[in-house]
Amino acid sequence: xxxxxxxxxxxxxxxxxxxxxxxxxxxxxxxxxxxxxxxxxxxxxxxxxxxxxxxxxxxxxxxxxxxxxxxxxxxxxxxxxxxxxxxxxxxxxxxxxxxxxxxxxxxxxxxxxxxxxxxxxxxxxxxx
Numbered sequence: 001x002x003x004x005x006x007x008x009x010x011x012x013x014x015x016x017x018x019x020x021x022x023x024x025x026x027x028x029x030x031x032x033x034x035x036x037x038x039x040x041x042x043x044x045x046x047x048x049x050x051x052x053x054x055x056x057x058x059x060x061x062x063x064x065x066x067x068x069x070x071x072x073x074x075x076x077x078x079x080x081x082x083x084x085x086x087x088x089x090x091x092x093x094x095x096x097x098x099x100x101x102x103x104x105x106x107x108x109x110x111x112x113x114x115x116x117x118x119x120x121x122x123x124x125x126x127x128x
Contacts, residue, residue: 014033035121037052037055037056038052039124040055040071040072040073040074040124041055041073041074041124042073042075042124043124043125045076050108051074051076053108054072054074054077054079054107054108054109055072055074055107057106057107057108058072058079058103058104058107058109059071059072061103061106061107062081062100062103065099065103067083067087068084069084069119070082070083070084070119071119071123072104072107073115073123073124074109077108077109077110077111078109078110078111078112078113079104079107079109079111079112079113080113080114080115081100081104081112081113081114081115082115082117082118082119082120082123083114083115083118083119084118084119085118085119087118088114088116088118092114100112100114
């Protein structure tokens with residue numbers, strides 16, 4: 001797919017990349033690791049720049065609003081938002097729902113949904 005991984009090509013491990021980041025970009029070194037945005041797109045669906053931009057914008061804006069750990073899964077323009085189970089158990093306020101809706105639509109999603117199973121890694125691998 002033409003993906004270039006210069007750090008991997010240089011033979012650097014993840015730990016070595018973190019060590020270099022501590023020296024050259026300390027603000028980046030303390031950030032938690034994140035899965036590639038492409039993992040938010042179902043298997044077999046073309047990965048487009050538009051889809052990656054939708055996901056990135058939505059997740060960035062939602063985190064800036066305090067939603068914390070989350071994933072926005074892109075199902076060809078339908079956003080499936082995974083939120084922490086504790087937040088789902090507590091319930092979302094009207095204001096939180098309005099904020100989710102606004103941000104997801106502003107990010108380019110046609111439809112916005114909340115996944116009732118909550119945040120979990122690897123959910124795109126599940127075939128229901």
